[in-house]
Amino acid sequence: MSEQRKILGEERRQLLLSILKDQGTPVKGGELAERTNVSRQVIVGDISLLKAKNEPIIATSQGYLYMKDKPSEVYERTVACIHSPEETKEELNILVDHGVVIKDVSVEHPVYGDLTATLRISNRKEVEDFVQQVTSKKASYLLELTGGIHMHTITAKNENHLQEAVEALGERGFLADE
Known part of the structure; x- marks a missing residue:
């Protein structure tokens, strides 16, 4: 973690949600940790809290992915x-x-x-x-x-x-x- 300000609690979880929604592809937990200036373990906890709020986030081998509605013709x-x-x-x-x-x-x-x-x-x-x-x-x-x-x-x-x-x-x- 760098000397930058840690992003705390709900603000951080909203930022994580925004990053995952905007990315559209899997994002590694380590990258999310760097972007929010917290540990990887904090990110794991945040993702669990977001999932508990029924956010459609899945953990893949490539990182965390926000599951947008899949196209109707799949x-x-x-x-x-x-x-x-x-x-x-x-x-x-x-x-x-x-x-x-x-x-x-x-x-x-x-x-x-x-x-x-x-x-x-x-x-x-x-x-x-x-x-x-x-x-x-x-x-x-x-x-x-x-x-x-x-x-x-x-x-x-x-x-x-x-x-x-x-x-x-x-x-x-x-x-x-x-």
């Missing part, structure tokens, strides 16, 4: 996949190469039930960033909890894009029901 499908952790990048690239946004990934854990992580990945750069983040933090993919079986919620502006993406996953042998 199609969505859930697809069951299976593959090794090493094939994750290939799977995600197949999806984004077909004009699909990977909204999330989920697994059914035997103890915790459904576990879902928001992804919001829409292009190869975001795929690369996601895989690099998992690798650099020595984190595990959720599919490692379930022997490779997982679900993705995918969206596209066109039903054909969804169908073509699912067919491409099937051709590669990544569909769990095949």
Whole structure:
């Protein structure tokens, strides 16, 4: 934190909300902390308070995102996949190469039930960033909890894009029901 004045309480939360709404893309917590001259942990708390007030903020692997109303012509499908952790990048690239946004990934854990992580990945750069983040933090993919079986919620502006993406996953042998 610098010598600048800390932005306090409700004023800071309103500034965070404004930044997230204006940005339209994910913003890292560290960047929000720098812009408001507080710690990253304070930002985590502020985001929790904003979510408790029903602000549509989600945490993605790329940062915090304010969820504006989605366009009315968005199609969505859930697809069951299976593959090794090493094939994750290939799977995600197949999806984004077909004009699909990977909204999330989920697994059914035997103890915790459904576990879902928001992804919001829409292009190869975001795929690369996601895989690099998992690798650099020595984190595990959720599919490692379930022997490779997982679900993705995918969206596209066109039903054909969804169908073509699912067919491409099937051709590669990544569909769990095949």
